[in-house]
Amino acid sequence: MDETTTGEYALDDAALAYVEDPLWRWRGLIRLGRDLLRDKVALIGAVIVFIAVAAAVFAPLVSPHDPAAGYIGQRLKPPGFVNEEGEVYVLGTDQQGRDILSRLVFGARVSMTVGIGVIAVAGIVGTVLGLISGYYGGRVDDLIMRIVDMQTAFPGLLLALVIITMIGPSMRNIIIVLSINGWMVFARITRGIMLTIREKDYIDAARLIGCNDLRIIFRHAFPNLISPTLTLITLELARIILAEASLSFLGLGIQPPESSWGLMISDGHSYLTVAWWLMTFPGIAIAVTVFGVMTVANWLRTVTDPEQRVRATPAGTGSG
Amino acid sequence: MIGITAYFIRRLLQSILVIVGVSVVVFVITRAIGDPARMMMPLEASDAEVEAFAVRMGFRDPLHVQFWNWAKNAVRGDFGDSLWQRVPAMELVLERLPASLLLCFTAITVALLASIPLGILAALRPRSWLDKLTTSFSLIGVCIPDFWLGLMLILVFAVAIHLFFTSGYGTPRHLILPAVTLAARPWGRITQIVRSSMMDEMHRTYMMTARAKGLTEQKVIISHALKNASIPIVTLAAWELTRMLAGYTIVVETVFAWPGFGYLALQAIQRRDLTLIQADVFVVALIVVAMNISIDFIYATLDPRVRLA
Numbered sequence A: 001m002d003e004t005t006t007g008e009y010a011l012d013d014a015a016l017a018y019v020e021d022p023l024w025r026w027r028g029l030i031r032l033g034r035d036l037l038r039d040k041v042a043l044i045g046a047v048i049v050f051i052a053v054a055a056a057v058f059a060p061l062v063s064p065h066d067p068a069a070g071y072i073g074q075r076l077k078p079p080g081f082v083n084e085e086g087e088v089y090v091l092g093t094d095q096q097g098r099d100i101l102s103r104l105v106f107g108a109r110v111s112m113t114v115g116i117g118v119i120a121v122a123g124i125v126g127t128v129l130g131l132i133s134g135y136y137g138g139r140v141d142d143l144i145m146r147i148v149d150m151q152t153a154f155p156g157l158l159l160a161l162v163i164i165t166m167i168g169p170s171m172r173n174i175i176i177v178l179s180i181n182g183w184m185v186f187a188r189i190t191r192g193i194m195l196t197i198r199e200k201d202y203i204d205a206a207r208l209i210g211c212n213d214l215r216i217i218f219r220h221a222f223p224n225l226i227s228p229t230l231t232l233i234t235l236e237l238a239r240i241i242l243a244e245a246s247l248s249f250l251g252l253g254i255q256p257p258e259s260s261w262g263l264m265i266s267d268g269h270s271y272l273t274v275a276w277w278l279m280t281f282p283g284i285a286i287a288v289t290v291f292g293v294m295t296v297a298n299w300l301r302t303v304t305d306p307e308q309r310v311r312a313t314p315a316g317t318g319s320g
Numbered sequence B: 001m002i003g004i005t006a007y008f009i010r011r012l013l014q015s016i017l018v019i020v021g022v023s024v025v026v027f028v029i030t031r032a033i034g035d036p037a038r039m040m041m042p043l044e045a046s047d048a049e050v051e052a053f054a055v056r057m058g059f060r061d062p063l064h065v066q067f068w069n070w071a072k073n074a075v076r077g078d079f080g081d082s083l084w085q086r087v088p089a090m091e092l093v094l095e096r097l098p099a100s101l102l103l104c105f106t107a108i109t110v111a112l113l114a115s116i117p118l119g120i121l122a123a124l125r126p127r128s129w130l131d132k133l134t135t136s137f138s139l140i141g142v143c144i145p146d147f148w149l150g151l152m153l154i155l156v157f158a159v160a161i162h163l164f165f166t167s168g169y170g171t172p173r174h175l176i177l178p179a180v181t182l183a184a185r186p187w188g189r190i191t192q193i194v195r196s197s198m199m200d201e202m203h204r205t206y207m208m209t210a211r212a213k214g215l216t217e218q219k220v221i222i223s224h225a226l227k228n229a230s231i232p233i234v235t236l237a238a239w240e241l242t243r244m245l246a247g248y249t250i251v252v253e254t255v256f257a258w259p260g261f262g263y264l265a266l267q268a269i270q271r272r273d274l275t276l277i278q279a280d281v282f283v284v285a286l287i288v289v290a291m292n293i294s295i296d297f298i299y300a301t302l303d304p305r306v307r308l309a
Helices: A008-020 A022-037 A040-057 A101-138 A140-154 A156-167 A171-198 A201-208 A215-250 A259-269 A277-304 A305-311 B001-030 B038-042 B047-057 B065-076 B090-122 B128-145 B145-160 B172-202 B204-210 B219-254 B263-271 B276-300
Strands: none
Touching: A022 A040, A022 A277, A022 B090, A022 B128, A022 B145, A040 A101, A101 A171, A101 A215, A101 A259, A101 A277, A101 B145, A140 B001, A140 B090, A156 A171, A156 A215, A156 B219, A156 B263, A171 A215, A171 B001, A171 B038, A259 A277, A259 B263, A277 B065, A277 B090, A277 B219, B001 B065, B001 B219, B001 B276, B038 B047, B038 B219, B090 B128, B090 B172, B090 B263, B090 B276, B128 B172, B145 B172, B145 B219, B172 B219, B172 B276, B204 B219, B219 B276, B263 B276
16 A cells, blocks of 8 residues: 555566565455454454354364253253263253253354355345346346335345245245345445446456456456455344344244254243253353354454544544 | 425335235245145145135135235225134234334333433543443344343343233333343444444534534533434434334244234244234235335435435
């Protein structure tokens, strides 16, 4: 940002420095990492997200017990329970004598799978439609944006419940239903950005040297989308984790014998008065994970959006 | 004036489109996937009985004919009888409407009353302990799953100390726990926006003018800064209210067995009561559409720069 601007000579120098730096490709990421280390709250969020993702990926390795194996003899044991064989149950056992910590670890897998699934489906559909809408404009744009407007006015959760009842609750169907609810935000943000860069000179230049539409969209326009979309993805992840938990709590999400945080709360709530730990820990797991994801999203927004960066510094006055 | 009329007509047409769209989607889903006759008949019914029932109910007509018949009756206010309770479905929904409206409006009032003073105080003293506390609690409010918060509140305030009831409807002591549960998320979001928009306004030059002409600090903050910051605050509050009414009250109503249309919708869904689902979704769609139009009007009234066009 500093010395690259004026003069042919200075630019050459900077370009040379770029080529000679073996890490130039990763400079952006390194700077991002250094920023993260400086922001304490964001760092906590990132650590939480890292732990949740690691738990999801390595669930069979890190869970202390088999999440599905229960012994009726040791049901509803409080946190810190040690059985005769000396096995420790850090967070206690549930109504079937299964280890709660292990079920939480496997629950992370469900949350993350649903989250990534929905982001993949809704993100790709929404982004592609948004790109088409913003690039071509006119009647296609009108049509797509009408659909977006209309669907935004739909009662989302209620329709999700109706649809999931009819197609049957399963992980795949949860992903489908939450994607139906979530693609519009991606379409809207993509279209907005596309509209502003459509008029840029480098798009004209690309067209002049004979690039076709596909190449212009993906090679020249798409990179501009990465940072705003990244923020949106993390925000959506938080929303999806909460939505999946709600669906599972209502009995219309993940079905037993599979486990999910929302389902654990739903199961535990019958034992509210006798065993508080059944529903307390999964709730904390959801809240902490969502907190981590949201903190990372907020941080990403301030880091990637130069306007926010100015606002974050004190006395950043200007016209509204 | 012509602009506003034209705007209103266009919004009305759009709203009708949304309501028809929602109705079609729900209709197609409830009719096309799975056989409604099979769902409604007892499990031991023979295929011939199911078939006869389906023909009698009109389930074997082409889908568009079925929808047309449904819509024709719906316009006249007849949404069919609930398959579960054998009374007009719309009656059931309307019976439940006041309870849900009471819950949602109480929740948004609680959220506003608790968030505006805290947000202002936090904005006046950035980086103070009050600001840090407010910021973290508002974040927690957004992150906590509402149904879990409701259960934890029950655990503490109804089971451990018998201050409120675990469920039911009728007195303020019934209302407090579900309303607080539902208010948590809007409270968190509104507090955040009050804080950030107040901080933006505090640095504006008109604030200096207001102070220079000798207004008290209180007056400067309330009638200048807060007034200008109110646009995003009111918009967000209205949006959060819409979100509650559009279905997020279902979860909280279920936890507290609150007799509103959200809980009714879940019961209808669990019992596969197709007519009741349609009536319930229709009412919710009407409310959402009405809320969206009101948000636009509130926005235009608060900010004269916004033209309705």
